[in-house]
Amino acid sequence: MAWDRNQMAERAAQELEDGMYVNLGIGIPTLVANYVGDKDITLQSENGMLGMGPFPYEGEEDPDLINAGKQTITELNRTSYFDSAMSFGMIRGGKIAAAILGAMEVSEEGDLANWMIPGKLVKGMGGAMDLVAGVRKVIVVMDHTNKAGESKLLKSCTLPLTGKGVVNRIITNLGVLDVVEGGLRIVETADGVTEEEIRAATDATIVT
Amino acid sequence: MAWDRNQMAERAAQELEDGMYVNLGIGIPTLVANYVGDKDITLQSENGMLGMGPFPYEGEEDPDLINAGKQTITELNRTSYFDSAMSFGMIRGGKIAAAILGAMEVSEEGDLANWMIPGKLVKGMGGAMDLVAGVRKVIVVMDHTNKAGESKLLKSCTLPLTGKGVVNRIITNLGVLDVVEGGLRIVETADGVTEEEIRAATDATIVT
Amino acid sequence: MKKVYDNATEALDGLLHDGMLIAAGGFGLCGIPELLISAIRDSGVKDLTVASNNAGVDDFGLGLLLETKQVKKMMSSYVGENAEFMRQFLSEELELEFNPQGTLAERMRAGGAGIAGFYTKTGYGTQIAEGKEVKVFDGEHYILERGIFADLSIVKAWKADDTGNLVFRKTARNFNPAAAMCGKVCVVEVEEIVPRGSLDPDCIHLPGVYVHRLIEGQHEKRIEKVTTRQREEA
């Protein structure tokens, strides 16, 4: 029984500690906000906001208040707004404790690819290159394999990189892996998943 | 009859045009503000203010409101405050139209020295190096000669430089000179002062 | 010195020429200079290079200038949500210089602050770093990025006084201050021009020294993705 999207998000939320300022990427990472519980977490939206609140009630959407995924959001009583230069200043300057991001591929050396598939799909890196270069801890949350059943944890990435040697921890539907000297180390397996199943689904070197 | 301090300031004020943002240094340059008349001039104080007003009335001094010379001042209805990084960003970025500064020495190539006399006097450059490197026009206002009667307009400066090739125009008690190809050019003489008197009091090359 | 103009066309008069570099504020459709963009489209100026985080959507924001093929090159971090942008890029009708979002913001600020170049870790070891100088500081690799010096900045703010002091609102601030700083000339559109002295001088986000021309106008302020939550029943 691998984890589903919500269980992955719940597991990722365990990475967050009281008092942290955190940036959550689009997709599963966004769900992490639902699982922080009592912890005092401040969410950064890299388009210029700290203290991101939940979606607004219908009819209360404000076109001047969106997150980095362009969704309408709300503010909290701790919220501050600032411009993009300051926003990425705090990201590059290491003031943001952690980023939780999705990925297309991660290599055993912590390389991350998540911004384009040459000739097919071009999203752009947005703020991801700055985030992985700047925040103190980079946590990737993604499915362990792609739709074709191929491992997304590779010996080396095949797609253009977002960052080189930047990923610290990977949370997949099968478990949790850390980037360590020589490859990836299995930290935890999802309920009912064995280390052997993770090894079988992983192209990257697993070290013990 | 050479110009006195106030006449030099009055002459310097003629350099200012409607709509300009201007930085005035300490000493005679500060007096320039008294002679702008109807012109719409906004004064910058490089410690973080645009729209510097006059000194406060007695009893209305505010310790949080000083100019770059540490004097108490007031605000106007156009005033804005900002931090030192932004303040010098606008200076280096060429947003300030002109700086009017005092000097110890100016060379015929537009070099400026006004921040220290080795072994004797150390003031520090403060914001002067940034101003002369960044603003669009640098105007020096100073006496033509020092207390020993020696020219302050030199072939080359003897004191540590504030900026190299940065001065555009020099207003002294004897007249107005521009830094041009090959030396200084006399633009104007003070009332009753002859070009010959200026030449005699000037060590720098005078070109015609 | 009158900074206030009647409308976008007048405010841009004499400033547009083919092949120019324009820096635009805004993020997605939030805080974009929509009136100035429309006036630029109507002017017919072409071969533009536009530095902007993204290009709006197909039929709003900078997407309007892509639709009319007035843009030769974009300097952006993000293409997503604009099908025409991606199509023109993939078919090589449009040049695209990818900039990481923070690098783009910092490059604009740098240009406006007289910083010709700076060293950042962002993008080291990626294709963004190709052809750029790499330097090691304290054992870490940094790449050299250049300041952007634009011919024109187009900016959207919330309020201004007639000296051009600007206030932005919530996340509509985004790239606007940095874009404003890096232009030789900066034209700003606001929702309201207020009397001098009615803005708190401690809360002016961008001082008037950065602003050359100014218009007030009606803004559509379209929302790209409306997301809401259910109201709990009492």
Next chain:
Amino acid sequence: MKKVYDNATEALDGLLHDGMLIAAGGFGLCGIPELLISAIRDSGVKDLTVASNNAGVDDFGLGLLLETKQVKKMMSSYVGENAEFMRQFLSEELELEFNPQGTLAERMRAGGAGIAGFYTKTGYGTQIAEGKEVKVFDGEHYILERGIFADLSIVKAWKADDTGNLVFRKTARNFNPAAAMCGKVCVVEVEEIVPRGSLDPDCIHLPGVYVHRLIEGQHEKRIEKVTTRQREEA
């Protein structure tokens, strides 16, 4: 995560060590972290390097740490108005690294923004440029200046909420935001801690992410040069 401490001594507990680099906000005696400076003096920590625009006056501000010889080196733009500072420098008791004022502010901001170095025209051709890399961009000479990464930032703001969001007042803002950014740890003193939600989120000058510890206290706020004008008679 409690950021609010009872007093300056407690707020600095565990953060001070001999030989450390401290970045201090303030300009002259305006906006200086006077409570933290006194607590640092009382701690007896020594061989400090202090990055600060100037050093206050002989008996107030950073002048207090010069008086006790706790400072080994200053990184400053201005010595004037502090006779003891000039005396210690000229007698070589004190190391002094002159930084143009704007370069100092930008170096602090750069350190806080993950920028290892930047190219500025300021100081080219002067003794400030000695030993620094020179690069030509678009025909102009620029020198390479490095970001400052301090062990500790000491900062004075006007108001804060308990999450550390800061508001400054008038020209007391000066170097405080940049100094706050460049420290591994940033300790702030304010005149008033206000409830969450009472600061306008659009007017927060420095977000709480930059602030690690916070105290409220009474400030002397001495004026260096009182200058006034005559009240016109009615």
